Amino acid sequence: MKILLSKPGLDGHDVGVKVLAHAIKNAGFEVAYTGLRKSIEDIVNMAKDIEADVIGLSILSGTHLILCERMKEIMNKNGLVIPWLVGGNIPHGDVAALLELGATAAFPTGTTVEEVVGYLNKLDSKKT
Numbered sequence: 001m002k003i004l005l006s007k008p009g010l011d012g013h014d015v016g017v018k019v020l021a022h023a024i025k026n027a028g029f030e031v032a033y034t035g036l037r038k039s040i041e042d043i044v045n046m047a048k049d050i051e052a053d054v055i056g057l058s059i060l061s062g063t064h065l066i067l068c069e070r071m072k073e074i075m076n077k078n079g080l081v082i083p084w085l086v087g088g089n090i091p092h093g094d095v096a097a098l099l100e101l102g103a104t105a106a107f108p109t110g111t112t113v114e115e116v117v118g119y120l121n122k123l124d125s126k127k128t
Helices: 015-026 040-050 064-078 092-100 113-127
Strands: 002-006 030-033 054-059 084-088 105-107
Touching: 002 015, 002 040, 015 030, 015 054, 015 113, 040 054, 040 064, 054 064, 064 084, 064 092, 084 113, 092 105, 105 113
Parallel strands: 002 030, 002 054, 054 084, 084 105
Antiparallel strands: none
16 A cells, blocks of 8 residues: 655644654555645645555644645545545544544544554555
């Protein structure tokens, strides 16, 4: 499975997503990373270009609801139907809203790297 990890918006902190990328790669997944400060349009276009199976949004800026609303809009506009996940500085109380916006999974503050890798393994086993 090819996973595109991304840092949407103006958030300039990417140590966590790089740690996650390393763990996901060690778990046997192919990983691509958009780099910092990408628009949702950039992320969706890159996912299409590299034929990603999953998009992961890492958001620490507190703008997760707005960015995920935009993600749903741009994914629909582009006809891209692949799972997308969101994690980072996500309050537990926002998880349901993020799922309602279309995220396949939302990983709130305190989620471990192992939990994310475990989720991706389950997602991958359903794909095959």
